[in-house]
Amino acid sequence: MSVTLVEKKNLNTEGENDPSNPATNTHGAVLENVIEWNDSLWSHLKELFKHSELLYLITQREIKVRYKQSVLGIVWAVLQPFSMMLVFSLFFGRFQKIPSDGIPYPLFSYSALLPWTFFATSLAFAIPSLIQNSQLITKIYFPREIIPLASVFAAFIDFLIAAGLFLGMMIWYQVPPTWYLLYVFPLLAVQIIFTVGVCLLLSSFTVLYRDVRHTLPLVIQVWMFITPVIYPVSTVPEKYRTLYMLINPMAGIIDGYRRAVVQGRAPELSYLGLAAAVSLFLAWAGYKYFKRLEHEFADIV
Amino acid sequence: MKIVTVDQVSKRYRLSRLGSKSIREELQRFGRRLVQGARAGDGDTEDFYALRDVSFDIEQGETIGFIGPNGSGKSTILKLLARIIYPTQGKLIVRGSVASLIEVGAGFHPELTGRENVFLYGSIMGMKRAEVRKKFDQIVDFAGLERFMDTPVKRYSSGMYVRLGFAVAAHINPKVLLVDEVLAVGDAAFQSKCQQRIEELRRGGMTIAFVSHDMTAVERLCERVVFLQNGVIRSDGEPQKVISDYYNAVVFKSAEQENEAMTAAAGVETIGGREAEILGVKFLDRDGLEIDALATGQPLIAQIEYRANRPIEDPVFELFFYSADDRLHTHYTTALTGDQIAMLQGHGMVEIEVDEFGLTPGIFKIDASLMRRGAIAPYDWKPRQYLLKVLPGKKVRGMFYSPHRWRLVPLGEAQVTVAATDKNEFL
Numbered sequence: 001m002s003v004t005l006v007e008k009k010n011l012n013t014e015g016e017n018d019p020s021n022p023a024t025n026t027h028g029a030v031l032e033n034v035i036e037w038n039d040s041l042w043s044h045l046k047e048l049f050k051h052s053e054l055l056y057l058i059t060q061r062e063i064k065v066r067y068k069q070s071v072l073g074i075v076w077a078v079l080q081p082f083s084m085m086l087v088f089s090l091f092f093g094r095f096q097k098i099p100s101d102g103i104p105y106p107l108f109s110y111s112a113l114l115p116w117t118f119f120a121t122s123l124a125f126a127i128p129s130l131i132q133n134s135q136l137i138t139k140i141y142f143p144r145e146i147i148p149l150a151s152v153f154a155a156f157i158d159f160l161i162a163a164g165l166f167l168g169m170m171i172w173y174q175v176p177p178t179w180y181l182l183y184v185f186p187l188l189a190v191q192i193i194f195t196v197g198v199c200l201l202l203s204s205f206t207v208l209y210r211d212v213r214h215t216l217p218l219v220i221q222v223w224m225f226i227t228p229v230i231y232p233v234s235t236v237p238e239k240y241r242t243l244y245m246l247i248n249p250m251a252g253i254i255d256g257y258r259r260a261v262v263q264g265r266a267p268e269l270s271y272l273g274l275a276a277a278v279s280l281f282l283a284w285a286g287y288k289y290f291k292r293l294e295h296e297f298a299d300i301v
Numbered sequence: 302m303k304i305v306t307v308d309q310v311s312k313r314y315r316l317s318r319l320g321s322k323s324i325r326e327e328l329q330r331f332g333r334r335l336v337q338g339a340r341a342g343d344g345d346t347e348d349f350y351a352l353r354d355v356s357f358d359i360e361q362g363e364t365i366g367f368i369g370p371n372g373s374g375k376s377t378i379l380k381l382l383a384r385i386i387y388p389t390q391g392k393l394i395v396r397g398s399v400a401s402l403i404e405v406g407a408g409f410h411p412e413l414t415g416r417e418n419v420f421l422y423g424s425i426m427g428m429k430r431a432e433v434r435k436k437f438d439q440i441v442d443f444a445g446l447e448r449f450m451d452t453p454v455k456r457y458s459s460g461m462y463v464r465l466g467f468a469v470a471a472h473i474n475p476k477v478l479l480v481d482e483v484l485a486v487g488d489a490a491f492q493s494k495c496q497q498r499i500e501e502l503r504r505g506g507m508t509i510a511f512v513s514h515d516m517t518a519v520e521r522l523c524e525r526v527v528f529l530q531n532g533v534i535r536s537d538g539e540p541q542k543v544i545s546d547y548y549n550a551v552v553f554k555s556a557e558q559e560n561e562a563m564t565a566a567a568g569v570e571t572i573g574g575r576e577a578e579i580l581g582v583k584f585l586d587r588d589g590l591e592i593d594a595l596a597t598g599q600p601l602i603a604q605i606e607y608r609a610n611r612p613i614e615d616p617v618f619e620l621f622f623y624s625a626d627d628r629l630h631t632h633y634t635t636a637l638t639g640d641q642i643a644m645l646q647g648h649g650m651v652e653i654e655v656d657e658f659g660l661t662p663g664i665f666k667i668d669a670s671l672m673r674r675g676a677i678a679p680y681d682w683k684p685r686q687y688l689l690k691v692l693p694g695k696k697v698r699g700m701f702y703s704p705h706r707w708r709l710v711p712l713g714e715a716q717v718t719v720a721a722t723d724k725n726e727f728l
Contacts, residue, residue, distance in 0.1 A: 058421070061421055140383070140407060
């Protein structure tokens, strides 16, 4: 199968290849942009970039729609990790006295809950997103990855808002900021790449098998418990730790945040590197898989 | 320049995959495959070809219509051109941007306001935000919804919804515009606005692909028509010819079958018929050859054969033409025109001649009746017993064609030059 999309950048130059029509030959330089539909990731990315405005608008829609007609509105973005933090602090920190590497437990758990909530919300919204937008997919063309990507970006906005509260907590607990805070940026980059990879893979898979949608809440919950959100990484025995980090890149990422932001230390770079490698591979494979299935979305969804 | 090239395109659907499966079913299939050998699992895959080996080109600026019965693949073609779906086989080239008026408003989100949706939908349809901003007032004005732009569209009536959708879609500037029966939206005033807009775009040189069941609209708008049946192109070319093919292959056939079935079920129905009966009705052209179809505006001769078993006084012959949906379209009677018949006996025939037959394309079921003037019960009445097919001929906009002549009337200073073509009716 081959689909060829030939696009001309200059819309006023039709007929310039037609020698039988000299009248149209008077136009100046012609920019002809021929995109062969050859399944290269590069051409997909270019096409995605061309639709970046649409990605922006759909992200905006996601956010607006989520908080329209709700009294608390955007406060919900903060409320979710915050209430979890309160519960965890009370039961695990105060009653159970789970080790927190010497950090106040609320800070310890919120520093992990914040990026975790970003990840979990992304998954919860992005994975069923293609099915929920079937109306759009069966009626109009645009690069389909925009839909799950918009869910991830909308969750990112929530994350930024919830992060504002975290700054307040750092002042309250008098945690001095250090240069290690800058590690947040590579950490975020790795987390976003990993999240996008998972979301692309599973959202397209969900179109084929609706089962994914039903197992999703369970998966997210289990995943949280195998990630050092409630407990420190030191709980996992040393000899299994590399394997643990390989299987669950979120572990290295979450631990990295905690070290950089609260403990004022560099993240364990070997773990971060491992997470980055796994994430890049997953994002690449996820995008490939997504684009392969994309042709069938409108037929199946 | 060819703006669209479709080369041997097929679109196959796997019926068993329509509506996705659960993993359990998939595992079961996989298990069966293991047990029964490699190919066994494919047995339940029933294929359906929505299109098979379809090839055509569309020229820049052409208005092309796609016609065919339901399920013939018309809409599949538009969806392929719109890149919503992908071909299973074959090559499809579209040189330039495409916008579709396929179910306008599909991109609206009910929770967002009209204003927000205009931007979102515009962007989905491929417009830049700056472009939408520039055309925003025009769009709102076209939709006639100034007062409701800050209301969530979920509070819109369905008419308002579609109007806004069409207004946005009608203001994009694609190379190729795909139109799928959306002209039937809103009230009459809005419909004519839509048609005007499409006409405007067409005159502006936009390439338009149009799917419709409304043959009058297709004939009026399109320079070229493609007739599809069962996913295959049956004919492609000049509208009048292709539409005739469509009538012959689809409309007439189904009406004939229906009629045969009805006749078979009911037997030849006849009401009255002992004193005098109608033996048959025949249609002829000018040369006296029997026909079962003619084109609008062509001459028609209809013959009614009768036998009167005893002398019949002051008889009246009548023909009624009913359309497929059983509405009376025209009626001929000897009570009003022609020779008054005083008395009738034995075997004979009456004949009507129509110089230019005025009904528009379709299939007509015909009643013939014979009665005494002013009587209530007919001597004989054959309800819906005869068929006549009318093909596209003289271009008609409206319900029927009526023979006419135009004349130029010089008045004082008026300066009129008559063009010297052989088709010119003024010469």
